[in-house]
Amino acid sequence: MSGRTTAARLSPEERVKGFEEIERTLTPVQATIEASRCLMCEDAPCNKGCPAGIDIRSFIRKIRFNNIWGGIRILREANIFSGVCGRVCPTDALCEEQCRSQVLTEPINIGALQRFLTDFEADLGARKRVAAEKLPHKVAIVGSGPAGLAAANELALLGYAVTVFEASSRLGGAMTAAIPSFKLPNSVVEAEIDLISELGVEFKPDTPLNDDLTIDDLFERGYEAVFIAVGLGKPFPLEIEGENLQGVYSAMELLAAAKGLHGSQSTKVGKNVIVIGGGSVAVNAATSALRLGAERATLVCLEAPDEMPAFSEDVELAWREGVEFLTRVRPVRFLHNGKDGVAGVEGVRIDWKEPGEFVPENAVDVEGSMLTLPCDNVIVAIGQGPDDNAIMQFQSLKTNVRGYLLVDEDTLMTSRPGVFAGGDVLHNPISRTVVQAVAYGKHAAHSIHDYLNGTNQ
Amino acid sequence: MMYQEPEVDLSVEYCGIRFENPFVLSSAPPSDSYEMVKRAFDAGWAGAIMKTTSVESYQVDISYPIMTSMDYEEKKGVALGNIDNISEWHMDVMEDAVRRLKDEFPTKVVGLSLWGTTNRDHWEELTKRSVDVGADLVEVSMSCPTDSPFARASLMVGQVPDDVKRVLGWVKERSGKMPVVAKLTSQVTDIAEIVEAVEEAGGDGVCASDTVHGLLGIDLDTFIPNPSINGKSTFCGVSGPVVKPITLRTLAMIAKGSGIPLAASGGATTWQDCAEYMLVGASTVQFCTAVMHYGYDIVEDLQEGLAYFLEHKGLKSSKDLVGKALPNIVAHGDLLVKKDVVTSIDEAICTKCGMCYYACRDGGHQAYELAEDGLPKPDPDKCYGCALCVEICPVECISLVPRR
Ligand SMILES: Cc1cc2nc3c(=O)[nH]c(=O)nc-3n(C[C@H](O)[C@H](O)[C@H](O)COP(=O)(O)OP(=O)(O)OC[C@H]3O[C@@H](n4cnc5c(N)ncnc54)[C@H](O)[C@@H]3O)c2cc1C
Ligand SMILES: Cc1cc2nc3c(=O)[nH]c(=O)nc-3n(C[C@H](O)[C@H](O)[C@H](O)COP(=O)(O)O)c2cc1C
Ligand code: SF4
Ligand code: SF4
Numbered sequence: 001m002s003g004r005t006t007a008a009r010l011s012p013e014e015r016v017k018g019f020e021e022i023e024r025t026l027t028p029v030q031a032t033i034e035a036s037r038c039l040m041c042e043d044a045p046c047n048k049g050c051p052a053g054i055d056i057r058s059f060i061r062k063i064r065f066n067n068i069w070g071g072i073r074i075l076r077e078a079n080i081f082s083g084v085c086g087r088v089c090p091t092d093a094l095c096e097e098q099c100r101s102q103v104l105t106e107p108i109n110i111g112a113l114q115r116f117l118t119d120f121e122a123d124l125g126a127r128k129r130v131a132a133e134k135l136p137h138k139v140a141i142v143g144s145g146p147a148g149l150a151a152a153n154e155l156a157l158l159g160y161a162v163t164v165f166e167a168s169s170r171l172g173g174a175m176t177a178a179i180p181s182f183k184l185p186n187s188v189v190e191a192e193i194d195l196i197s198e199l200g201v202e203f204k205p206d207t208p209l210n211d212d213l214t215i216d217d218l219f220e221r222g223y224e225a226v227f228i229a230v231g232l233g234k235p236f237p238l239e240i241e242g243e244n245l246q247g248v249y250s251a252m253e254l255l256a257a258a259k260g261l262h263g264s265q266s267t268k269v270g271k272n273v274i275v276i277g278g279g280s281v282a283v284n285a286a287t288s289a290l291r292l293g294a295e296r297a298t299l300v301c302l303e304a305p306d307e308m309p310a311f312s313e314d315v316e317l318a319w320r321e322g323v324e325f326l327t328r329v330r331p332v333r334f335l336h337n338g339k340d341g342v343a344g345v346e347g348v349r350i351d352w353k354e355p356g357e358f359v360p361e362n363a364v365d366v367e368g369s370m371l372t373l374p375c376d377n378v379i380v381a382i383g384q385g386p387d388d389n390a391i392m393q394f395q396s397l398k399t400n401v402r403g404y405l406l407v408d409e410d411t412l413m414t415s416r417p418g419v420f421a422g423g424d425v426l427h428n429p430i431s432r433t434v435v436q437a438v439a440y441g442k443h444a445a446h447s448i449h450d451y452l453n454g455t456n457q
Numbered sequence: 458m459m460y461q462e463p464e465v466d467l468s469v470e471y472c473g474i475r476f477e478n479p480f481v482l483s484s485a486p487p488s489d490s491y492e493m494v495k496r497a498f499d500a501g502w503a504g505a506i507m508k509t510t511s512v513e514s515y516q517v518d519i520s521y522p523i524m525t526s527m528d529y530e531e532k533k534g535v536a537l538g539n540i541d542n543i544s545e546w547h548m549d550v551m552e553d554a555v556r557r558l559k560d561e562f563p564t565k566v567v568g569l570s571l572w573g574t575t576n577r578d579h580w581e582e583l584t585k586r587s588v589d590v591g592a593d594l595v596e597v598s599m600s601c602p603t604d605s606p607f608a609r610a611s612l613m614v615g616q617v618p619d620d621v622k623r624v625l626g627w628v629k630e631r632s633g634k635m636p637v638v639a640k641l642t643s644q645v646t647d648i649a650e651i652v653e654a655v656e657e658a659g660g661d662g663v664c665a666s667d668t669v670h671g672l673l674g675i676d677l678d679t680f681i682p683n684p685s686i687n688g689k690s691t692f693c694g695v696s697g698p699v700v701k702p703i704t705l706r707t708l709a710m711i712a713k714g715s716g717i718p719l720a721a722s723g724g725a726t727t728w729q730d731c732a733e734y735m736l737v738g739a740s741t742v743q744f745c746t747a748v749m750h751y752g753y754d755i756v757e758d759l760q761e762g763l764a765y766f767l768e769h770k771g772l773k774s775s776k777d778l779v780g781k782a783l784p785n786i787v788a789h790g791d792l793l794v795k796k797d798v799v800t801s802i803d804e805a806i807c808t809k810c811g812m813c814y815y816a817c818r819d820g821g822h823q824a825y826e827l828a829e830d831g832l833p834k835p836d837p838d839k840c841y842g843c844a845l846c847v848e849i850c851p852v853e854c855i856s857l858v859p860r861r
């Protein structure tokens with residue numbers, strides 16, 4: 001039994017020069033080799049690990065037996081963002097976690113095989129999808145991230161007239177506004193959004209829900225159900241001294257600049273950058289900073305390397321590219337350069353009061369361990385929460401104290417009949433990933449379908 | 458189905474019978490009971506030839522284990538070997554299966570495969586009962602390696618033209634309108650001679666072919682070939698991917714000489730294999746080993762794969778494939794004598810492994826030099842364009858280009 005087949009990658013030296021996608025697609029020979037390693041397990045433990053419900057065993061078998069279009073069909077039926085997910089899913093924690101090939105060598109490279117199929121489709125041009133007969137119902141989707149778009153796709157296939165309202169000028173949510181292009185080129189997301197648009201879904205960019213366009217307005221305009229998938233728009237502040245100095249950015253600002261979003265040109269990166277945070281967003285910000293001109297990027301976080309919540313693959317990439325890690329450190333304040341610009345970070349080493357609980361409240365400072373780190377920029381990446389504006393907007397809906405929307409677990413319906421919610425904006429998402437957002441979108445679409453059919457009768 | 462399906466017709470015709478698609482279970486373990494074939498039909502198979510059966514008074518001896526296989530490097534089961542016999546179920550059980558299957562699946566094709574030894578009464582009885590129960594066709598099993606009662610013990614019916622005629626004659630006498638198919642062996646000197654015998658006896662079609670008689674391997678500890686039955690073994694029937702080239706050749710040889718309806722058997726795994734078998738004249742393609750290895754589900758990939766292929770080729774029907782490669786097969790002496798291609802290497806893909814270098818040095822024409830950095834450099838003046846290196850390169854980066 002041979003080991004895992006992986007696609008070619010740009011070397012760390014080459015890739016930090018720009019935002020070119022790091023990983024290539026598998027060649028047909030590689031894909032066949034990898035697919036024929038699959039044991040085609042009867043109970044397919046891999047399938048249970050995919051939140052979007054892709055029949056992995058079946059699509060791999062289709063590669064193995066050269067039914068490439070059939071494999072694409074399996075993917076698209078379950079996950080319209082299969083090309084995105086093949087690239088960004090933390091597969092080691094999802095579909096590959098229980099893969100039985102590990103008994104022999106290593107898990108099947110499921111993400112790469114998935115991507116092989118969608119890249120093939122992109123090269124040849126996607127086949128036409130046919131929606132069910134038109135239904136006389138309008139549904140509004142608020143937010144065009146993976147949750148909103150997956151719902152739009154599913155509802156359009158069921159025959160609904162769907163309109164997507166998006167605050168930003170660009171569709172795609174975090175996929176086109178945050179996840180770095182060296183992991184996920186915008187063109188991949190755009191191609192998959194095109195597939196949805198071909199079903200007749202209407203997109204309204206630059207159209208936020210706000211005081212001028214409320215949920216009430218949507219119902220008045222004839223929409224019979226609303227799906228709220230606005231993600232997490234507000235970066236959490238550290239709330240320490242110096243946070244308003246020039247040169248201090250949120251990770252979302254830096255990543256948006258890296259993705260070339262309008263209005264982000266003012267984000268300027270100096271030679272020496274410190275990133276605060278231990279999640280994937282922080283790690284992505286550090287590797288993006290290197291590509292935006294930084295010569296040195298240091299990640300400062302509370303967690304030790306094995307405690308960091310970041311996806312292991314992101315950490316590995318960053319390490320290879322030369323990102324430095326300063327762990328178990330708490331930033332205390334940001335230092336200024338004599339004027340209103342940032343010049344450094346003062347921090348202190350920490351320990352955990354209770355073992356195994358990696359939250360700020362559980363940290364204790366180690367006495368006499370103050371340290372000063374000079375820098376030109378600080379990127380704050382300690383997490384995001386629901387946007388205050390959004391909360392105001394949805395004030396009629398029940399949220400928890402931190403602004404996350406509360407929904408019925410079975411139906412994803414909020415406290416207001418006909419209004420559903422899913423994706424990152426929920427109070428307790430199982431995990432914050434694109435594929436989980438897709439799963440929420442599909443779930444919501446079917447609940448909306450049931451709801452509208454119910455009211456019909 | 459959310460995708461627009463290819464607008465193609467997969468159905469085929471064989472011996473005047475319509476098959477929904479060309480994919481049929483051959484007479485073998487996957488078609489040994491009503492319950493199994495029912496599952497196969499639900500999965501999408503267009504037809505099944507029930508495993509070969511006999512009259513109730515005939516005793517079927519089987520020595521287990523019956524299976525062995527050959528791996529090549531890390532690839533398991535390139536060849537399967539069996540010392541199975543005909544079904545342990547007799548005609549009464551198979552009759553019941555045909556009745557129930559035809560009742561539940563009127564559009565599917567159900568055939569019986571018969572074995573009546575040297576006994577004319579057995580053959581006649583089996584044939585009559587097949588007609589009565591409504592089997593769509595019968596296959597006359599004349600190439601089962603394990604039971605060879607006629608001219609010489611080592612010979613199969615299908616290897617002796619007179620025996621073929623004799624047995625087929627008995628069956629044809631009682632078969633009425635029901636088509637009679639001869640299941641042949643590829644292991645004959647002249648397959649055309651055998652097919653002539655089939656035609657003379659009034660056979661309606663042939664199935665080419667049964668397993669290839671072989672010996673799959675010998676245990677180097679015990680010197681006993683596989684599989685060992687109490688320290689002894691015997692020659693086995695070889696099937697699976699390894700026999701594909703033999704099947705292709707047998708089909709082509711038959712189709713070039715005769716218009717008799719052809720069913721392919723031996724070595725099919727993917728829809729590509731099927732397309733190739735059809736291109737050399739087969740109307741239906743039978744499967745055994747691939748199903749034994751991967752299950753009935755593969756038929757989904759066969760149907761879908763073939764449909765997309767037909768669409769891609771701009772063909773409307775799988776019938777359009779039948780025989781299309783035959784004009785491109787000529788005798789060796791009729792090939793153009795030429796030496797006008799040389800190798801060209803895509804250096805961006807080359808891994809510098811040097812396999813092409815060794816192959817050419819010791820099996821070709823010493824056309825390769827290795828550059829300092831390991832890159833292979835073929836010399837066009839020495840290269841004959843034999844294509845050995847093209848076939849061997851692990852990353853498929855060598856191609857043949859016109860000689861300048
Ligand atoms: C830097 C970064 C890297 C990541 N890397 C990965 C990864 O590698 N793998 C992975 O699986 N996941 C990753 N994620 C997580 C993943 O992107 C999210 O979990 C996912 O995008 C959530 O989808 P969503 O649809 O709920 O929200 P979002 O993608 O956030 O989309 C919400 C959309 O709603 C819009 N919106 C907000 N308010 C309004 C309003 N009032 N009116 C109209 N529209 C509004 C927003 O503009 C946005 O387009 C990453 C996230 C980030 C930030
Ligand atoms: C275990 C086993 C049992 C078989 N039994 C029969 C049989 O009873 N009658 C028959 O006509 N062929 C029998 N065959 C031959 C198959 O029907 C088929 O012709 C052969 O295996 C070649 O096709 P394949 O490569 O698709 O397996 C048997 C094959 C195998 C492997
Ligand atoms: S969508 Fe993600 S989790 Fe699901 S199979 Fe693909 S790579 Fe795995
Ligand atoms: S668990 Fe792994 S080996 Fe088993 S079917 Fe899934 S991908 Fe294949």
Ligand code: SF4
Pocket residue numbers: 802806807808809810811812813814833849850851852853854855
């Ligand atoms: S066999 Fe192929 S990969 Fe290896 S050296 Fe030759 S051309 Fe290069």
